[in-house]
Every structure is written in structure tokens, then in C-alpha cells.
Amino acid sequence: MQQSYSKILVTGGAGFIGSHLVDRLLKEGFAVSVIDNLSAGRRGNVAHHHDRKDFHFIEGDIRDTTLVPKIVAGVDAVFHEAALVSVPRSVENPLLTNEVNVSGTLNLLKASVDAHVKRFVYASSSSVYGEAETLPKHEKLALQPISPYAVSKLAAENYVEAFHAVYGLNTCCLRYFNVYGPRQTYGPYSGVITIFVNRLLDNEAPLIYGDGKQTRDFTYVQDVVEANMLALTKQSATGEVFNIATGTQTTINQLATMLQQIMDKTNLKPVYAAPRLGDIKHSYADVTKAKDLLQYNPQMSLKDGLTKLVKWYAASSQAQRTL
Numbered sequence: 176m177q178q179s180y181s182k183i184l185v186t187g188g189a190g191f192i193g194s195h196l197v198d199r200l201l202k203e204g205f206a207v208s209v210i211d212n213l214s215a216g217r218r219g220n221v222a223h224h225h226d227r228k229d230f231h232f233i234e235g236d237i238r239d240t241t242l243v244p245k246i247v248a249g250v251d252a253v254f255h256e257a258a259l260v261s262v263p264r265s266v267e268n269p270l271l272t273n274e275v276n277v278s279g280t281l282n283l284l285k286a287s288v289d290a291h292v293k294r295f296v297y298a299s300s301s302s303v304y305g306e307a308e309t310l311p312k313h314e315k316l317a318l319q320p321i322s323p324y325a326v327s328k329l330a331a332e333n334y335v336e337a338f339h340a341v342y343g344l345n346t347c348c349l350r351y352f353n354v355y356g357p358r359q360t361y362g363p364y365s366g367v368i369t370i371f372v373n374r375l376l377d378n379e380a381p382l383i384y385g386d387g388k389q390t391r392d393f394t395y396v397q398d399v400v401e402a403n404m405l406a407l408t409k410q411s412a413t414g415e416v417f418n419i420a421t422g423t424q425t426t427i428n429q430l431a432t433m434l435q436q437i438m439d440k441t442n443l444k445p446v447y448a449a450p451r452l453g454d455i456k457h458s459y460a461d462v463t464k465a466k467d468l469l470q471y472n473p474q475m476s477l478k479d480g481l482t483k484l485v486k487w488y489a490a491s492s493q494a495q496r497t498l
């Protein structure tokens with residue numbers, strides 16, 4: 176593995192998914208650079224690597240057209256995780272979402288072509304499917320993004336594909352479905368699992384938007400990291416787009432019940448609020464393509480993943496779980 180690629184850049188590497196990817200890459204023997212502006216990520220997520228010679232942290236912005244080419248020069252592969260990651264936030268601030276998620280990606284793609292990067296792996300999102308009615312969602316479906324966030328993730332994906340077609344950049348897009356696990360920052364823009372766990376820890380009932388019958392495909396962060404490693408090394412990944420999920424469907428009501436049982440908080444009955452703008456009703460993935468071409472095989476059941484997450488919270492301080 177290390178023969179073809181030795182230096183890797185992870186954008187957004189101080190964030191939730193990026194920092195787990197950094198851990199794995201360093202463990203596998205790669206030299207890793209991170210660019211992160213710490214708008215959502217935390218230095219603490221990668222602080223355990225700061226003394227290593229093969230780890231380099233750059234506090235900077237992916238939109239910086241002077242800095243990014245300097246950082247990408249000499250890099251073999253780029254994992255592009257940095258983004259403004261939230262549907263509600265994108266509804267509040269669509270222009271900033273576009274700048275970071277689209278222009279930032281374009282800046283990285285251009286620098287990657289100029290630096291002859293050998294592999295560019297892009298963190299896309301299930302949100303690109305939007306309200307497409309077919310379930311499970313498969314990669315050939317017509318895309319109908321319904322939030323500024325989803326549009327920005329799709330626009331960036333289209334740029335990635337254009338750079339593969341036009342400049343021959345060796346790309347791969349991974350559409351993650353609702354990723355959860357340790358280190359996701361808790362705040363108004365967090366994923367539902369992180370919000371539910373934190374509310375339950377504070378003895379607050381789960382807050383459910385809509386009737387709770389909406390479904391999601393919850394994917395443990397280590398399965399996402401594994402998919403990225405496969406996307407780095409498999410030739411069959413080149414120029415392709417893959418769903419990265421578990422292929423199972425869980426309602427938000429089921430999720431709340433499962434977490435309450437694991438955390439022994441069944442006395443806190445969920446409270447319901449109006450559905451949020453831009454949220455889709457159902458989302459779960461067909462992962463056949465990733466299984467066939469990448470040999471991707473998700474390992475973590477929702478129950479086991481939630482149990483692991485709850486144990487992580489029990490061992491973490493308040494400072495580690497909030498921004």
C-alpha cells in the first residue's frame with residue numbers, strides 16, 4: 176500500500192471523520208498533513224499526533240489560493256473531508272456554504288492537477304439524492320438535492336468528475352450516509368445521534384423533528400474510514416462514485432428507543448417538533464456497487480456502534496464533546 180502513496184493530505188483532518196482517517200493513515204505508515212481552519216474541528220482531535228515527525232498540522236483555509244497549492248505540492252493523495260457540514264446551517268447561510276464546499280473544492284482540485292496528485296478522494300453525501308423516491312438509493316438514480324448543503328455537495332462532486340474527465344485526475348467520490356461515532360462536535364448542527372446522546376446525558380428527552388417515521392442509514396465512522404482506505408488503493412475506484420453506508424433503514428423513533436435502552440433512560444419520552452426545512456424523509460443506501468468494486472463490507476451494527484459511542488462518552492470530558 177505504502178509503495179504507491181507515501182504522503183497524504185487530509186482536508187478537514189481536525190474534524191470528526193477526518194481525524195479518524197488521520198489516525199488510520201498514520202497507523203498504516205503514511206506521512207500525513209492536515210489542513211483545517213478549526214471552524215468546526217478541534218486541535219484536540221489530532222493532538223495525540225503532534226509530536227510525530229510524519230504528522231504535519233496546518234491551520235488554514237481550503238479557499239486560500241496561495242496556501243493550498245503550496246500544501247498540495249509533493250502530496251501523493253488527497254482525502255477531501257473539509258466542508259461546512261449541515262443542512263440547517265446551509266439554509267441560514269447558503270453563500271458561505273457554496274464558497275467553502277464548492278469554491279474550496281475547486282481550489283483543491285486545481286492544485287491537485289498542478290501537483291500531479293495520484294488519487295483524490297472526495298467526501299460526498301447521501302443528501303445529493305434528495306427526495307428521489309426510489310429506495311434504497313443507488314448511484315444511478317437521478318439526483319434531486321433539496322437543500323443548499325446538498326446542492327453544494329453535488330456541485331463539488333460534479334467538479335471532481337469533470338476534473339477526472341478533462342484533466343485525468345485520478346478521483347473517487349464516496350457518498351457517506353449519516354456517519355456517527357466518537358468526536359462528532361456537539362452543537363445545533365450536529366448529527367442526530369450526537370444530539371440525542373448529549374441530550375440524554377443531560378437528562379433531556381430526545382427532540383424529534385416531524386413524526387419520527389423518517390428513516391436514515393446510520394454508518395459507524397470506522398466503516399467510513401475503511402471505505403476511504405479502499406478508495407485509495409483499489410484501481411476499480413478510479414472515476415467512480417460509491418454509496419458508503421450499511422444498507423439498513425432505521426426510523427428516528429427506533430433510534431431514540433434504542434439509545435434510551437442502551438443509556439438506561441427509557442423514562443425520558445421523546446418530544447416532537449415541526450419538521451426542519453431541507454430535511455429529506457427517507458434515506459437508505461444500496462451498497463452493492465461498493466461491495467462489488469471496492470470489496471467494502473461494513474462491520475458495525477447500529478446497536479454495537481451506539482454502545483461503543485456511549486462508552487466513549489462515559490470516558491470523555493465535557494470539553495471533548497462540545498466546541
Ligand SMILES: NC(=O)c1ccc[n+]([C@@H]2O[C@H](COP(=O)([O-])OP(=O)(O)OC[C@H]3O[C@@H](n4cnc5c(N)ncnc54)[C@H](O)[C@@H]3O)[C@@H](O)[C@H]2O)c1
Nearest residue numbers: 187190191192211212213214215216236237257258351354
Ligand atoms: N458526518 C456525516 O454524517 C456526513 C455525511 C455525509 C457526508 N459528510 C461529509 O464528510 C466530510 C466530513 O464531515 P464531518 O462530519 O467530519 O464534519 P466536521 O465538521 O467534523 O469536519 C469538517 C472539518 O472541515 C473543517 N473546515 C470547514 N471549513 C473549512 C475551510 N474553509 N478550510 C479548512 N477546513 C475547513 C472544519 O473545521 C472541520 O474540522 C464533509 O465533507 C461532509 O460533507 C459527512
